[in-house]
Amino acid sequence: xxxxxxxxxxxxxxxxxxxxxxxxxxxxxxxxxxxxxxxxxxxxxxxxxxxxxxxxxxxxxxxxxxxxxxxxxxxxxxxxxxxxxxxxxxxxxxxxxxxxxxxxxxxxxxxxxxxxxxxxxxxxxxxxxxxxxxxxxxxxxxxxxxxxxxxxxxxxxxxxxxxxxxxxxxxxxxxxxxxxxxxxxxxxxxxxxxxxxxxxxxxxxxxxxxxxxxxxxxxxxxxxxxxxxxxxxxxxxxxxxxxxxxxxxxxxxxxxxxxxxxxxxxxxxxxxxxxxxxxxxxxxxxxxxxxxxxxxxxxxxxxxxxxxxxxxxxxxxxxxxxxxxxxxxxxxxxxxxxxxxxxxxxxxxxxxxxxxxxxxxxxxxxxxxxxxxxxxxxxxxxxxxxxxxxxxxxxxxxxxxxxxxxxxxxxxxxxxxxxxxxxxxxxxxxxxxxxxxxxxxxxxxxxxxxxxxxxxxxxxxxxxxxxxxxxxxxxxxxxxxxxxxxxxxxxxxxxxxxxxxxxxxxxxxxxxxxxxxxxxxxxxxxxxxxxxxxxxxxxxxxxxxxxxxxxxxxxxxxxxxxxxxxxxxxxxxxxxxxxxxxxxxxxxxxxxxxxxxxxxxxxxxxxxxxxxxxxxxxxxxxxxxxxxxxxxxxxxxxxxxxxxxxxxxxxxxxxxxxxxxxxxxxxxxxxxxxxxxx
Numbered sequence: 001x002x003x004x005x006x007x008x009x010x011x012x013x014x015x016x017x018x019x020x021x022x023x024x025x026x027x028x029x030x031x032x033x034x035x036x037x038x039x040x041x042x043x044x045x046x047x048x049x050x051x052x053x054x055x056x057x058x059x060x061x062x063x064x065x066x067x068x069x070x071x072x073x074x075x076x077x078x079x080x081x082x083x084x085x086x087x088x089x090x091x092x093x094x095x096x097x098x099x100x101x102x103x104x105x106x107x108x109x110x111x112x113x114x115x116x117x118x119x120x121x122x123x124x125x126x127x128x129x130x131x132x133x134x135x136x137x138x139x140x141x142x143x144x145x146x147x148x149x150x151x152x153x154x155x156x157x158x159x160x161x162x163x164x165x166x167x168x169x170x171x172x173x174x175x176x177x178x179x180x181x182x183x184x185x186x187x188x189x190x191x192x193x194x195x196x197x198x199x200x201x202x203x204x205x206x207x208x209x210x211x212x213x214x215x216x217x218x219x220x221x222x223x224x225x226x227x228x229x230x231x232x233x234x235x236x237x238x239x240x241x242x243x244x245x246x247x248x249x250x251x252x253x254x255x256x257x258x259x260x261x262x263x264x265x266x267x268x269x270x271x272x273x274x275x276x277x278x279x280x281x282x283x284x285x286x287x288x289x290x291x292x293x294x295x296x297x298x299x300x301x302x303x304x305x306x307x308x309x310x311x312x313x314x315x316x317x318x319x320x321x322x323x324x325x326x327x328x329x330x331x332x333x334x335x336x337x338x339x340x341x342x343x344x345x346x347x348x349x350x351x352x353x354x355x356x357x358x359x360x361x362x363x364x365x366x367x368x369x370x371x372x373x374x375x376x377x378x379x380x381x382x383x384x385x386x387x388x389x390x391x392x393x394x395x396x397x398x399x400x401x402x403x404x405x406x407x408x409x410x411x412x413x414x415x416x417x418x419x420x421x422x423x424x425x426x427x428x429x430x431x432x433x434x435x436x437x438x439x440x441x442x443x444x445x446x447x448x449x450x451x452x453x454x455x456x457x458x459x460x461x462x463x464x465x466x467x468x469x470x471x472x473x474x475x476x477x478x479x480x481x482x483x484x485x486x487x488x489x490x491x492x493x494x495x496x497x498x499x500x501x502x503x504x505x506x507x508x509x510x511x512x513x514x515x516x517x518x519x520x521x522x523x524x525x526x527x528x529x530x531x532x533x534x535x536x537x538x539x540x541x542x543x544x545x546x547x548x549x550x551x552x553x554x555x556x557x558x559x560x561x562x563x564x565x566x567x568x569x570x571x572x573x574x575x576x577x578x579x580x581x582x583x584x585x586x587x588x589x590x591x592x593x594x595x596x597x598x599x600x601x602x603x604x605x606x607x608x609x610x611x612x613x614x615x616x617x618x619x620x621x622x623x624x625x626x627x628x629x630x631x632x633x634x635x636x637x638x639x640x641x642x643x644x645x646x647x648x649x650x651x652x653x654x655x656x657x658x659x660x661x662x663x664x665x666x667x668x669x670x671x672x673x674x675x676x677x678x
Contacts, residue, residue: 045138045141046131046133046137046138046139046141046142046145047131047145048145049129049131049145049146049156049189050129051129052129052130052131052156052157053129053130054126054127054128054129054130054154055121055122055125055126055127055128055129055130055157056122056126056127058118058121058122058130058132058159060114060115060118062132063114063118063132063159063161064114064132064161064162064194065114065115065118066110066114066115066260066261080115080119081231081256082231083112083116083223083227083231084224084228084230084231085116085221085222085223085224086116086119086120088219088221089103089105089116089117089120089219089221090120090123090124092120092218092219092221093120093121093124093125093190093192094124095218095219096190096218096219097124097125097128097155097190098155098188099185099188100184100185100186100187100188100189100190100191101185101190101191101216101217101218102181102185102191102193102213102216102217102218103117103190103191103192103193103217103218103219103220103221104163104193104194104195104200104214104217104219104220104221105117105192105193105194105195105220105221105222105223106194106195106196106197106200106220106221106222106223107194107196107197107222107223107224107225108196108197108225109196109337109338109339110225110257110258110261110262110337110339111223111224111225111257112223112256112257113194113195113223114161114194115257116223117161117192117194120192121157121159121192125155125157125190127154127155128154128155128156128157128190129154129155129156129157130156130157130158130159131156131157131158131159132159132161133158133160133166135165135166136174137174138174139158139166139168139174139175139176139180140168140174140180142158142180142184142189143180143183143184143187146184146187146189147187155188155190156187156188156189156190157189157190157191157192158184158189158190158191158192159192159193160176160191160192160193160194161193161194162194162195162196163176163193163194163195164195164196164199164203164210166193167203167209167210167213168180168209176191176213177209177210177213178209178212178213178216181213181216182216185216197222200214225257225258227256231256232256258339258340259356259357260357262336262337262339262340262355262357263355263356263357263358263360263361264357264361265336265337266336266340266342266355266357266358267357267358267361269336269342270283270286270342270358273286278322278323278327279323279328279331280314280322280323281310281314281322281323281324281325281327281328282323282327282328282329282331282332282342283313284310284311284313284314284328285306285307285310285328285329285332285343286332286342286343286354286358287310287313288306288309288310288312288313288375288378289301289306289343289352289353289354290354290358290359290362291309291362291371291372291375291379292305292306292309292375292378292379292382293353293354293359294359294362294363294371295371295375295376295379295392295395295396295399296379296383296388296391296392296394296395297379297382297383297388297392298383298386298387298388298391298392299346299351299353299386299388300344300345300346300347300348300351300352300353301351301352301353301382302350302351302382303329303350303351303352305378305381305382306352307325308378309374309375309378309379312372312374312375313372329343333345333352340355341355342354342355342358343355370399370402370403371399373399373400373403373408373410373411373414376396376399376400376414377414379392379396380392380393380396393418393421396414396418397415397418399411400412400414400415400418401415404431404434407438409434409435409438409439409440409443410435410440412431412432412434412435412438412440412443413431413432413435413440413442413443413446415431416428416429416430416431416432416435416443416446419431425450428450429447429450432446432447432450433447436463436466441466441467441470441472442467442472444463444464444466444467444475445463445464445466445467445468445472445474445475447460447463448460448461448463448464448467448475448478448479449464449474449475449478451463452464452478452482457482457485457486460482461479461482461483464476464478464479464482465479484509487509488506488509488510491503491505491506491509492506495522495525495526498525498528498529499529500525500526500527500528500529500530500531500534501526501529501531503522503523503525503526503529503531503534504522504523504526504531504533504534504537506519506522507519507520507521507522507523507526507534507537508537510522511537511541516541516544516545519537519541520538520541523537523538523541524538532557532558532561532563533558533561533563535554535555535557535558535561535563535566536554536555536558536563536565536566536569538554539551539552539553539554539555539557539558539566539569539570540569542554543569543573548573548577551573552570552573552574554566555569555570555573556570558570559587559590564590564591564593564594564595564596564599565591565596567587567588567590567591567594567596568587568588568591568596568598568599568602570587571584571585571587571588571591571599571602571603571606572584572602574587575588575602575605575606581606581609581610584606585603585606585607588600588602588603588606589603597623597626597627597628598623598628599623600619600620600622600623600626600628600631601619601620601623601624601628601630601631601634603619604616604617604619604620604623604631604634604638605634607619608638613638613641613642614642616638617635617638617639620634620635620638621635629655629658629659629660630655630660632651632652632654632655632658632660632663633651633652633655633660633662633663635651636648636649636650636651636652636654636655636663636666639651645670648670649667649670652664652666652667652670653667
């Protein structure tokens with residue numbers, strides 16, 4: 001036994017094997033031998049102890065050890081890591097090895113009770129013969145069967161995983177009761193059993209035979225669910241990726257047994273939920289949490305960030321196949337196996353993370369797709385301001401570069417973003433250029449702006465144009481400014497050489513930039529070159545400067561040349577000067593005939609001033625139809641003065657919706673007056 005015990009002590013761990021074919025875990029409906037453990041068939045006869053197989057050959061999975069997730073290339077079961085209670089447990093097993101008696105191991109579900117007991121058995125009693133009966137087996141027949149064997153042959157072990165399934169209430173029953181346990185101990189049979197804490201507490205301090213059985217235990221060893229620092233140190237074993245991952249990812253909770261045993265059950269349920277009706281959104285939520293963890297986001301993330309990320313996994317899922325978001329969260333966070341949900345709440349309210357083993361299993365799943373680039377962006381935002389931000393950036397850079405080198409324009413753009421954040425503008429520009437050339441519109445706009453800031457206007461224009469054509473208003477505005485600057489440069493060159501059309505256009509552009517004196521100079525250049533249509537522009541400038549007499553003179557020159565703009569502007573001038581109503585009306589009608597949008601409204605105002613309210617109404621309506629938003633407010637006033645209040649309210653509302661504060665005030669006053677009347 002010394003050699004076997006040394007094997008378990010080596011480096012705090014030992015490798016185990018599993019001889020059950022077909023991957024069956026749990027009750028086996030068969031009589032006879034499976035692997036190396038004997039199960040009796042229900043209430044059928046038990047074999048003589050000489051037929052029980054040796055403990056060293058016992059299959060841990062058949063004895064009840066849960067089969068954990070298996071990484072590619074790793075054994076069915078991970079290396080056994082010594083627990084703090086191992087010395088106590090193994091001492092207890094040694095004490096009863098030749099004298100017999102009950103050794104009971106208690107603990108929470110998934111704490112590792114069965115595996116620790118099995119490890120103690122194979123370390124201390126490898127040559128003992130072992131029987132693992134099924135529930136309902138006739139345990140009361142064991143004493144005569146054991147008497148047929150010579151005691152000195154081999155120690156005998158009765159293996160009772162989850163002891164409550166075997167406890168009997170009365171002598172002579174199939175279960176284990178005090179008299180039977182006493183007889184087995186007299187025949188030096190070792191009983192190794194496990195039991196959940198909650199059941200132990202209820203039975204041990206109760207009354208009856210079951211309580212007496214527990215009281216008769218030669219040793220009761222309680223196994224903690226949370227691992228100590230020393231136990232955790234034993235996980236740093238380089239031979240099994242499962243234990244390496246536990247050491248890296250599971251330290252906050254320290255419940256390693258749950259990680260290894262419950263993880264495969266959760267993984268299987270989550271995988272199946274992908275196709276389950278009404279579970280598509282829940283599956284996506286868990287996928288998002290897993291992938292954000294794969295992106296190295298430290299700790300839980302907010303529900304808001306999780307909702308944002310999970311949308312990227314729903315594109316191919318019809319809306320009819322999705323549950324509501326609340327239903328999805330309820331399903332994903334529901335506690336399974338009394339231990340955990342697929343999503344685990346964080347310490348901060350409203351935050352969530354994926355159960356750790358799901359993240360590890362996804363990382364080792366060769367069939368799993370890379371994290372979507374859009375989710376990497378979510379991860380970067382989620383990590384902002386945290387200690388893990390640099391790790392996420394590093395991981396994102398590696399992911400982006402891999403995709404970028406494979407030709408992904410989106411990845412190129414993402415990589416450029418990271419370089420911008422790092423203030424490495426040379427690298428950022430390199431990847432923006434590659435992304436733009438690969439057809440990424442946002443990259444084109446971003447590169448165009450960088451080139452403009454550097455003064456490389458001509459090179460920037462094609463990139464800005466690509467972005468502008470897809471609706472990028474900032475790019476469109478910047479491109480327009482560049483083109484305007486170029487246009488003004490060439491128009492100025494032509495105007496300086498006496499080109500009247502160029503001088504006129506340049507003058508209009510200079511008015512727009514507020515350079516009115518310079519504009520007037522080029523307007524006069526245009527006049528000198530024979531451009532009569534510039535008269536209205538000169539008149540408008542003079543009008544703005546308060547030089548109305550000169551303005552009127554230039555407007556009349558424009559009217560004589562058939563310029564509708566000049567006709568409308570002259571009508572306005574005469575209208576508000578007073579005394580020229582008849583000529584102003586004629587000019588308005590001339591401008592209307594030429595299609596000037598503001599002319600109907602101007603004429604309507606003129607007619608109202610003359611008391612011709614009925615004639616003004618259709619002109620207001622025409623002005624509004626031609627795009628003059630101000631006509632709505634004026635028409636409302638016209639209708640109100642004619643006591644058509646309901647229609648007036650309708651037009652005030654239209655004017656208010658178009659942004660008229662005065663219309664909104666008037667409408668509120670009308671409503672208030674109506675309320676007082678009621």
